Amino acid sequence: MKHFRNAAFAVALGLFYSGHAKAAPDSDTLIVGLSADASSFDPANMDSxxxxxxxxxxxxxxxxxxxxxxxxxxxxxxxxxxxxxxxxxxxxxxxxxxxxxxxxxxxxxxxxxxxxxxxxxxxxxxxxxxxxxxxxxxxxxxxxxxxxxxxxxxxxxxxxxxxxxxxxxxxxxxxxxxxxxxxxKPVGSGSYKLVTWDHGSQIVLEKVKDPGVFKKIIFRIIPEASTRSAELIAGNVDIITNVAPDQIEAIDNSGTAAVQKVQGTRRIFVGFNFTDKFKGTKGIDAIKKPDVRRAMQYALDVPSICEQLLKFKCERAAGLVNPPNDNPDLKPYPYNPAQAEKLLDAAGYRRGADGVRFELKLQAPRGRYLNDANVALAIGQYLSDVGVKTDVELMEWASVYTPLYRDHAAGPMFLLGAGGATWSPLYDMALITTPKSETNFGEWNDPHWFKGWDAVDAAKTPEEERTAINGMLKAFYDDSPWLLLYFQPDFYGVSKRITWQARRDEFIDLFDAKLAQ
Missing domain, CATH: 3.90.76.10 (Dipeptide-binding Protein; Domain 1)
Incomplete structure (x- = not known):
């Protein structure tokens, strides 16, 4: 499969070069290739x-x-x-x-x-x-x-x-x-203004005041990873996001660009939807039981997903908080399919004559996160292997999947990535502040977690706050509202035409980007 993908990329690159002359952007213009289009420029209604x-x-x-x-x-x-x-x-x-x-x-x-x-x-x-x-x-x-x-x-x-x-x-x-x-048609207050937005194609900004080096920034929407890489190598874009792991070597060997590898803070997980929207659907009664959700944790070989599909070695996440702010007493769930089967049996969900315990649907985006479609398919296979027959539905990100998860209607299992931070554990935890909060996408409602917020607010010392935080993270770990996966690595392709440094937190800050000397 790896050789096939690399060969396919090589063919795509050859076809690209045959039809496109190499043309570097103007010296006053910076071009960024993104995998997904914007959905809005209302300052209060953007979230990706x-x-x-x-x-x-x-x-x-x-x-x-x-x-x-x-x-x-x-x-x-x-x-x-x-x-x-x-x-x-x-x-x-x-x-x-x-x-x-x-x-x-x-x-x-x-x-x-x-x-x-x-x-x-x-x-x-x-x-x-x-x-x-x-x-x-x-x-x-x-x-x-x-x-x-x-x-x-x-x-x-x-x-x-x-x-x-x-x-x-x-x-x-x-x-x-x-x-x-x-x-x-936003009226901005920052360094740049929106000039044009050709949906699905490109977004053009022009500088109106400092800070900022380039007079024009163009964000090109290039959903296919191989096309983004080809455009970078050809010199037609300066920065690309979400470089496919199997294309890193080609970019690094191109002589025109290199890949910056950053340990990111985005939490990739499979959430469970606890709302009434899926009442009566297959598997919904099973996944509302914490012992079933914990059993499913053991079915996933997350380090292998990282190594084979993302081309990096990872330790599975043990919670929703980025290290080093996580609870040090919690250890990642290991890959142990025999334990998963044993716990599912004990929960009352034995295999039927067809080998199936129960069925579920897993919805996931295609092209939003690093190799997300293949990650979702791998998760579906791991779950099916322990008798949880999983139907994986891959969906377009901006116009289909985004409104679905925003409305708490993705599921009953859904693959998602939530941006994180290293400056405070509470930032990562704030994704779930109330049972109905916008970012509690599955409407998880565990009393131990929500009582924990009262303890955090009442803390008079950093030590008391830390104790309350660790208690909340233990409750999250035990109740398992997410199938815990990994903190996504970020691979940015950067042209040697410019000088720019990627950040861990996925903020693409272009104010200090400049032409290389």
Missing amino acids: RDNLNIAQHIFGTLYSIKADGSIEPNFATAYKVSQDGKEYTFTIKPGLTCEDGEALTAEDVAYSFNRAADPKNGFTGHAPGFLFPSIDFKSAEPVDDLNVKIKLGKKSGVVLGMISQVFIHCKDSYEKMTLDQAAS
């Missing part, structure tokens, strides 16, 4: 990392998370916290503007937060769906032109990191727009 990576060049934020995990001022210059920890007052820089020339003041900052949180708008993006529930955001109000107060429902230790991802925009511009207009 590719989409957010483009948008962070269009919109500014109060603070920024740097590559080393530090959090530094961007639009803000300082902040004060109330004694009870529930109010943050931020001072912003004078002289800020949006791309249309409108002055950006504290009123616009408050509007950006409140607009995203307004239930009338029905937003499900990163801010309203994940960031705000994580800090229990209540409201924002301007104090004067340069100071804005953000009110929370509880004290939180991750406020700066969360608000650093809220996109700021100008009130007057957005009050004139419909939601459809805001989704396709």
Whole structure:
């Protein structure tokens, strides 16, 4: 299979060269090849990392998370916290503007937060769906032109990191727009503006102010990994994401580009859907039992999936938190199909005459994550091998799979990747803050987990907080709402025409990218 894929790539590359003359981008233009298109440019309604990576060049934020995990001022210059920890007052820089020339003041900052949180708008993006529930955001109000107060429902230790991802925009511009207009014609506050968006083809940004080296950034949508690699080797793009493992050697040997290999923070997992949407479907009663879910953990040979399909050696994840912030007492579930069979028998699900215990469907995206389709197929086979007959349904990411999982309607098993961080375990855990939170995609509802949040909030010392966190991670491990897989490695192809360094957290920060000397 490996030789077939490599041969297929070689043929594709040869055909590519036969029909395309090598043409480097203009010296003032940077071209990035992405695997998936954006779904929206409304600052409150984006949630995929590719989409957010483009948008962070269009919109500014109060603070920024740097590559080393530090959090530094961007639009803000300082902040004060109330004694009870529930109010943050931020001072912003004078002289800020949006791309249309409108002055950006504290009123616009408050509007950006409140607009995203307004239930009338029905937003499900990163801010309203994940960031705000994580800090229990209540409201924002301007104090004067340069100071804005953000009110929370509880004290939180991750406020700066969360608000650093809220996109700021100008009130007057957005009050004139419909939601459809805001989704396709953003008025930015950052270094670049959106010039054109040819759906499924390319997105073009032009620089309006510093920071930023290149005058133009073009994001080309290239779903096929082999085509992205061919375009990179030919010199037609400068950076590509999600390099296929079997194409790394060809890129490294091309003389025109090289692959940067980064241990990423994205958690790849198979989730279970506990909603009533699948009531009466095959296997749904079985997977609602924790002992069945734990049994299924033993059916998966995750290190082999990593080595054979992703071409890297991994240790299976033991939870949803990135090392070194995870619970050190928890060990990854080992691959032990005999144990899986024994536990499934004990749970009352013995093999029938046809060898099947029960049937399930696994839905998964194609082309969003590293070799995701083959990973899903391998998981389906491992589960089928222990008698859990698994039908794998592969789906297009942006227009089909994204709305499905956002609506908590993917499943009853679904493959997904959730972005993570190294600056706080609570950031990784904030994916599941309430049973109905937007990012609790299967609506898992374990009382031990949710009581743990009260203990975290009540902690008076870092040691008490850590004890509460470890207890929550143990509850997650035991109840197994996810089939735990791995933290995805990230392979970026980078042209030797430019100088740029990939980050662990999947943020594609292009402000400092420049032509190589």
